[in-house]
Amino acid sequence: MHKDSRNSSKRSALFLTFILLFQLLLGSCVNSRKTVYFNDQQDATLKSNNIPIRNVVRPNDILSIAVTSLNPTATEVFNKPNNAYVSSSSVNGANLQSPGYLVNDDGNIQFPVLGEIKVSGLTTNELRIKITNELQTKKLLIDPIVIIRQLNFKVSVLGEVSRPTVVNVPSEKISLLEALGLAGDITIYGKKDNVMIIREEDGVKKIKRIDLNSSEIFNSEYYYLKSNDIVYVEANKAKIAGSTRSSQLLPIILSALSFGAIIIDRIVK
Structure with a gap:
């Protein structure tokens, strides 16, 4: 009879433990x-x-500008590596350097031969057309092809x-x-x-x-x-409430369960 009473008490303690864990799980449920x-x-x-996507050039942008034409010799001056270099970090932490024109605080760049060009507020396509027209109008190149990309x-x-x-x-x-x-x-x-x-x-x-x-x-x-x-x-609220509740209640619950286990163990002995 005494043995049955002890087993019954242990089953009751185990049942209460499951109830507490189930309530904790319910409290952390998220609206699916x-x-x-x-x-x-x-x-x-x-x-x-x-809806039109209009990404415009702004100060501190880095632009890659490449110029080609039927005359490689005449084109060479527009592709000189005299541009500002921008450093960036790759995924593995290595420093990478890409040549590009840095747009200054006034929204301008310094371009070979053409000098200072206002680029801020233009899309890369609008700037491409602007530089192409400048090269043709000033008869610097015949049928130039200008490619512009925003590096940053x-x-x-x-x-x-x-x-x-x-x-x-x-x-x-x-x-x-x-x-x-x-x-x-x-x-x-x-x-x-x-x-x-x-x-x-x-x-x-x-x-x-x-x-x-x-x-x-x-x-x-x-x-x-x-x-x-x-x-x-x-x-969401489940994460915030769960992390707060867990940090506050977990030590209390563990202490209570430990204390309960000791009491039950001594009662059934």
């Missing part, structure tokens, strides 16, 4: 609807985003993503979803319905909140990111 992208989107054919086009992805990172964009075009994918996607604890995009234009910082639970992002002007945009994913 808020963890899914575009949960309101059914099968459909969506029109392309017709990058976006930063921070917060509740698997790999917070700075994404370099050689193509000068990247969507919000691509940037998040390159950062390893939003974690289960990230708020997909309140993703923050910080964008600076003309000296003014703009903050936009994006709901990735909704398919409206496909028609948003923020679907495509611009150079130097910052994407920040906030942690």
Whole structure:
């Protein structure tokens, strides 16, 4: 009889332990609807985003400008390595150097023969046309081909993503979803319905909140990111409450369970 009573007490203690663990798990549950992208989107054919993407050159940008023509000798002067060099860090920590024209605080660059050129506020395509026309108008080259790329086009992805990172964009075009994918996607604890995009234009910082639970992002002007945009994913309440609750309650719960185990052990002896 005494043995049955002891086994019954141990079963009761084990049952109470499971109840406590189950309650802790319930407290950390996340609303599954808020963890899914575009949960309101059914099968459909969506029109392309017709909002024009206008990435303009700004002070402190680094531009790569290459000129070619039918006369390589005449062209050579426009491709002299007299440009400013920009240093950047690769993934493995090595320093890389890329030649490029640094746009000064006044929005200008110093270009061979043509001298100072105002580039700020122009897209790379508009600048390409401007330099091409200058070379032809001044009869410096015949049928010149000008290729311009922005070397420091990058976006930063921070917060509740698997790999917070700075994404370099050689193509000068990247969507919000691509940037998040390159950062390893939003974690289960990230708020997909309140993703923050910080964008600076003309000296003014703009903050936009994006709901990735909704398919409206496909028609948003923020679907495509611009150079130097910052994407920040906030942690949801489950993560914040869970980490706070765990740090406060875990030592108490463990102490209580240990104390309970000692009491039960002494009672059943």
